[in-house]
Amino acid sequence: MPARPRPAPPWDVEAWLNTDAPLNLDGLRGKVVVLEAFQMLCRGCVEAGLPQANRVFRTFSPADVAVVGMHTVFEHHDAQTPTALRAFLHEYRYTFPVGIDRLGGPMALPHTMAAYTMQGTPTLVLIDRAGLRRAQHFGHVSDLVLGAEIMALMQEPAPGDTGARHGEVAP
Amino acid sequence: MPARPRPAPPWDVEAWLNTDAPLNLDGLRGKVVVLEAFQMLCRGCVEAGLPQANRVFRTFSPADVAVVGMHTVFEHHDAQTPTALRAFLHEYRYTFPVGIDRLGGPMALPHTMAAYTMQGTPTLVLIDRAGLRRAQHFGHVSDLVLGAEIMALMQEPAPGDTGARHGEVAP
Amino acid sequence: MPARPRPAPPWDVEAWLNTDAPLNLDGLRGKVVVLEAFQMLCRGCVEAGLPQANRVFRTFSPADVAVVGMHTVFEHHDAQTPTALRAFLHEYRYTFPVGIDRLGGPMALPHTMAAYTMQGTPTLVLIDRAGLRRAQHFGHVSDLVLGAEIMALMQEPAPGDTGARHGEVAP
Amino acid sequence: MPARPRPAPPWDVEAWLNTDAPLNLDGLRGKVVVLEAFQMLCRGCVEAGLPQANRVFRTFSPADVAVVGMHTVFEHHDAQTPTALRAFLHEYRYTFPVGIDRLGGPMALPHTMAAYTMQGTPTLVLIDRAGLRRAQHFGHVSDLVLGAEIMALMQEPAPGDTGARHGEVAP
Numbered sequence: 001m002p003a004r005p006r007p008a009p010p011w012d013v014e015a016w017l018n019t020d021a022p023l024n025l026d027g028l029r030g031k032v033v034v035l036e037a038f039q040m041l042c043r044g045c046v047e048a049g050l051p052q053a054n055r056v057f058r059t060f061s062p063a064d065v066a067v068v069g070m071h072t073v074f075e076h077h078d079a080q081t082p083t084a085l086r087a088f089l090h091e092y093r094y095t096f097p098v099g100i101d102r103l104g105g106p107m108a109l110p111h112t113m114a115a116y117t118m119q120g121t122p123t124l125v126l127i128d129r130a131g132l133r134r135a136q137h138f139g140h141v142s143d144l145v146l147g148a149e150i151m152a153l154m155q156e157p158a159p160g161d162t163g164a165r166h167g168e169v170a171p
Numbered sequence: 172m173p174a175r176p177r178p179a180p181p182w183d184v185e186a187w188l189n190t191d192a193p194l195n196l197d198g199l200r201g202k203v204v205v206l207e208a209f210q211m212l213c214r215g216c217v218e219a220g221l222p223q224a225n226r227v228f229r230t231f232s233p234a235d236v237a238v239v240g241m242h243t244v245f246e247h248h249d250a251q252t253p254t255a256l257r258a259f260l261h262e263y264r265y266t267f268p269v270g271i272d273r274l275g276g277p278m279a280l281p282h283t284m285a286a287y288t289m290q291g292t293p294t295l296v297l298i299d300r301a302g303l304r305r306a307q308h309f310g311h312v313s314d315l316v317l318g319a320e321i322m323a324l325m326q327e328p329a330p331g332d333t334g335a336r337h338g339e340v341a342p
Numbered sequence: 343m344p345a346r347p348r349p350a351p352p353w354d355v356e357a358w359l360n361t362d363a364p365l366n367l368d369g370l371r372g373k374v375v376v377l378e379a380f381q382m383l384c385r386g387c388v389e390a391g392l393p394q395a396n397r398v399f400r401t402f403s404p405a406d407v408a409v410v411g412m413h414t415v416f417e418h419h420d421a422q423t424p425t426a427l428r429a430f431l432h433e434y435r436y437t438f439p440v441g442i443d444r445l446g447g448p449m450a451l452p453h454t455m456a457a458y459t460m461q462g463t464p465t466l467v468l469i470d471r472a473g474l475r476r477a478q479h480f481g482h483v484s485d486l487v488l489g490a491e492i493m494a495l496m497q498e499p500a501p502g503d504t505g506a507r508h509g510e511v512a513p
Numbered sequence: 514m515p516a517r518p519r520p521a522p523p524w525d526v527e528a529w530l531n532t533d534a535p536l537n538l539d540g541l542r543g544k545v546v547v548l549e550a551f552q553m554l555c556r557g558c559v560e561a562g563l564p565q566a567n568r569v570f571r572t573f574s575p576a577d578v579a580v581v582g583m584h585t586v587f588e589h590h591d592a593q594t595p596t597a598l599r600a601f602l603h604e605y606r607y608t609f610p611v612g613i614d615r616l617g618g619p620m621a622l623p624h625t626m627a628a629y630t631m632q633g634t635p636t637l638v639l640i641d642r643a644g645l646r647r648a649q650h651f652g653h654v655s656d657l658v659l660g661a662e663i664m665a666l667m668q669e670p671a672p673g674d675t676g677a678r679h680g681e682v683a684p
Contacts (some may be wrong), residue, residue, distance in 0.1 A: 042264045044452025046217065059486045076262070081257035084212075087250035091212045098281075144401045153495050155489075230657045315572045316661025319667075326668050347551075383604045388559065418604075421597035426554075429592035434553045 005132035008125065010032075011070065012111035013099035017086060023097055025131050028066050030158040033127035034148055037070045037101075037113060040080050040088040042121045047141060049122025050094065055143065055152065057096045064154050069098035071123060072113035077103070125148070127157040176303035179204075182241065183282035184270035192208045193247065194268055196302050198212060199237050201329040203321055204298035208272075208284060211251050211259040213292045218281040219311060220293025221265065226314065227321065229268045235325050240269035243284040243292060248274070297321070347474035350375075350467065353412065355441035356455035359428060367473050367483055370408050372500040374494060375469035378454060380445075381410045382422050382430040384463045390482060391464025392436065397485065398492065399438045406496050411440035414455035419445070468492070471500040475507055518645035521546075525624035526581065526612035530599060536610055538644050541579050543671040546640035546662060550583045550614075552627060553593050553601040555634045558662035559583065562635025563607065566574060568656065568662065570609045577667050582611035585634060590616070639663070642671040 008025055016022050025033070038045035050069070057067040073080045082100055089098060096138035101110035109118075116125060119138045125147055126135040135149055179196055196204070207224035209216035221240070228238040232321050238331045243249045251273055260269060268291055272281035280289075287296060297306040306320055350367055358364050367375070378395035379389035392411070415422045424442055431440060443452035443456040451460075458467060461480045468477040468491055477491055521538055538546070549566035551558035563582070570580040586593045586672050595613055602611060605632075614623035629638060632651045639648040639662055648662055 012187075041258050043262055055484070055486055059484065060490075074260035079258035081250070081255075084247075084250035084252075084255055087212050089248035091214055092246070142397070142401065143485035144397055144489040147486040148402075148493035148496075149489075151490035151493035152497065153210070155494065163481075226655070226657055230655065230659075300611035312658035313568070313572065315568055315660040318657040318662075319573075320660075320662035322664035323668065325661075326665065385604055402524035409554050418597075420599035421594070421600035423597075424593070426589075426594075428595055429554050433556055433589070483550035 005128070005134050007140050008035075008133040009112070009115035009129045012102040012105075012115070012148075013070075013100055014102045017063050017089060017098045017100070018095055019097035023066075023068060025097065025127065026145040028068075028127075029131055030129050030160075032064060032153040034065060034067045034126075034130060035070055035127065036067065037072045037073070037118055037121055037123040037125070039071065039073055039121045040085050041076055044139065045122040046092075049124065050092070052141075052143065052146070053096065053124070054094060056146070060150065060154075060162060065150060067096045069094070069096060070101055070112060071098060072101045072118065072123075073103065074109050074113060074121075077129065083152075115145045126153060128153045129156060154159045176299070178302055179206075179298045179304040180283070180286035181196075181308075182270055183273040183276075183286070185273045185291075188251060188260060188269045188270045188271070189266055191270035194239060194270065196298065199239075201300050201331075202237045203235060203300060203324040204296075205236060205238045205318075205321065206241055206298065207238065207291055208243045208287070208292055208293045208296070209259055210242065210246070211243055211256050213249055215310065216293040217263075220295065221263070223312075223314065223317070224267065225232060225265060227317070229324075229331075230318075231321065238267045240265070240267060241272055241283060242269060243272045243281050243289065243294075244274065245280050265284060280282050286299040291318070297324060299324045303315060312314040343492045346474050347470070349473055350377075350469045351454070351457035353441055354444040354447075354457070355412075357424060357442045359424075359431060359440045359442070360437055361439035363439065364414060365408075365410060369467065370469075372472055372502075373408045374402075374406060374471060374495040375467075376407060376409045377412055377467040377469065378478050379463055379465040379467070379500070381413065381415055381417070381461055381463045382427050383418055386396040387464040391506055392434070393465065394485065394488070395438065395466070396436060398488070399495075401489075402492065402496075407492060409438045411436070411438060412454060413434075413440060414443045414452050414460065415445065416451050416463075416466075423478075432486065461479065468495060470495045471498060476495045502506065515545050518641070518647050520644055521548075521640045521646040522628035524612055525613045525615040525618075525628070526583075528595060528613045530602060530611045530613070531608055532610035534581075536581060536612065541549065541581075541640075542643050542644055543664065543673075544579045545573075545577060545666040546638075547578060547580045547663065548583055548631070548638040548640065548677070550585045550631055550634055550638070552584065552586055552588070552635040553598050554589055554631060557652070558635040559605075562637065563655065565639070565654075565659070566606060566609065567601075569659070572660075573663065573667075576663060578663060582607070582609060583614055583625060584611060584669045585614040585631065585636075586616065587622050587634075605637070609682045639666060641666045642669060 034056050038049050053067055071085055101112040103110050105111035107115040124137045128134050205227050209220055242256055272283040274281050276282035276285040295308045299305050346398040376398050380391055395409055419433050443454040445452050447453035466479045470476050538596055547569050566580055580659050584598055614625040618624035618627040637650045641647050
């Protein structure tokens with residue numbers, strides 16, 4: 001984790017799936033945010049990253065933890081289209097919100113991916129209740145470590161809270 | 172298996188990937204053929220069927236056993252395009268030949284899928300050295316059973332052979 | 343978790359393995375304790391419970407979290423002997439401390455198992471820095487939930503601490 | 514496989530479990546025999562070898578294939594006792610016959626293990642219908658290869674048979 005956490009960069013999203021209204025970090029203030037950056041044709045995302053994000057989505061209360069997918073396409077653009085992504089999410093039964101990162105950012109990366117200086121996919125970002133980026137994992141992170149990191153952030157007071165909050169886990 | 176094996180229906184393919192020349196059953200006569208019908212966005216295909224086909228591809232000699240994929244798209248047509256399939260095979264490192272089943276067959280199924288009366292994907296078809304369809308598995312078949320079935324066909328004489336052939340396994 | 347946590351019952355142990363000195367709850371005060379009750383011939387213990395305890399042992403700092411095995415033999419007494427347990431731990435490369443629960447407790451259960459009213463094996467017990475029993479899982483608990491529960495206890499102040507403690511995870 | 518197969522050495526067994534009558538190779542003549550040599554505290558045996566032997570036991574007809582376990586204890590003698598083995602087989606629900614290899618053979622190995630010059634456990638031996646040793650795998654062999662090897666032996670004529678036999682697989 002960085003020595004002094006800084007605000008998570010805003011998301012630059014072309015379209016949202018699995019949600020009625022667009023999401024942004026300001027609207028999620030007060031919750032711990034688990035951001036899963038992936039590509040639908042990235043094998044490590046399909047086999048490990050997305051199933052883990054889905055386990056987080058099913059384990060923690062949405063009142064405490066928001067799981068958000070981000071489709072950060074930096075290769076195979078003509079295959080990983082919004083239409084293909086929609087079919088993929090349907091077939092894999094993923095129901096958490098997914099944003100489509102805006103193409104055309106610096107170094108041929110999509111904008112959000114570039115703003116977070118991600119090295120590739122999958123990348124999991126942890127953002128605290130105050131909107132600060134607290135951890136960023138490229139590749140694999142174990143469920144034990146991730147569960148611990150999420151709880152550490154859940155127990156921090158939300159902005160405006162007067163006392164420490166004790167997160168609950170619904171096993 | 173059917174009581175009396177019949178010739179495997181011919182393949183009706185729009186395009187081939189991972190091969191310089193188109194494949195057909197006549198050209199494979201003399202070999203045992205393992206035909207893996209799949210869709211790139213079918214979860215059971217991605218997690219079980221295709222990895223198994225790849226294990227067969229790596230385990231048996233290509234002189235004895237031909238592994239052939241068949242992309243039988245019957246849903247999500249605008250997502251499972253030839254371009255997307257090519258990217259998928261690249262990312263998953265599958266190098267066995269894959270045919271793209273011709274769209275527009277009966278009951279909105281692609282032609283080859285319809286000709287084999289497949290119920291869905293994944294479907295694995297075993298074709299003997301003489302071109303007869305000997306087994307067709309919709310869904311899961313264990314490696315133990317599949318290995319045994321392939322060997323049973325490997326040991327049958329090829330058309331024109333004068334004696335029984337003893338297949339070899341390269342572990 | 344129980345409405346009001348109570349002190350974890352003391353351990354009644356015949357012998358200790360993988361440690362030079364016997365362990366007890368008083369000596370572990372100030373740490374979060376993960377107690378894994380198992381039998382060496384319990385399949386769920388061998389396949390899930392003990393590997394998970396070992397992951398906890400390797401993930402968290404021993405300064406914060408103590409992982410302790412407890413061999414709670416309630417069947418196959420003549421097979422699950424101390425000698426057999428020692429060979430088992432050696433072959434499976436488990437190096438965290440393991441106590442052998444004292445035989446002859448109530449209802450033919452070993453004493454510690456009975457004191458904790460465990461229903462069987464594996465059972466995982468979480469004890470906080472103050473020695474209070476905070477959770478007890480019979481059977482499976484996911485790594486995500488367990489990681490979160492451990493961190494929740496790690497962040498509580500130890501007895502005598504003046505401020506909240508922030509546990510660290512070594513991924 | 515050896516260039517010219519030789520008769521499988523006879524088994525020297527102290528006691529049999531999971532069978533009413535002792536087994537020997539003469540009595541199994543006419544069947545393919547899958548001999549799984551293991552130790553109950555050998556991790557590779559517990560996690561891979563024995564589950565695979567059990568899959569073979571459940572997949573092939575006992576009229577064609579005999580699965581036989583052999584407890585070849587060469588270490589931890591005071592832990593891997595007949596009593597402990599009996600409890601182990603019960604807890605793991607293994608119901609195929611298991612022989613206890615006779616202690617006190619050459620080089621401190623049990624007699625059968627030494628006669629087969631096994632290098633360790635698990636070791637899987639394939640014996641054909643005529644009682645000849647045809648393959649011996651120390652460590653891992655894939656289900657695909659094993660299924661193929663078993664079927665190759667199933668299709669050979671049994672001693673006294675007038676024609677080739679075609680083994681059946683019950684998937």
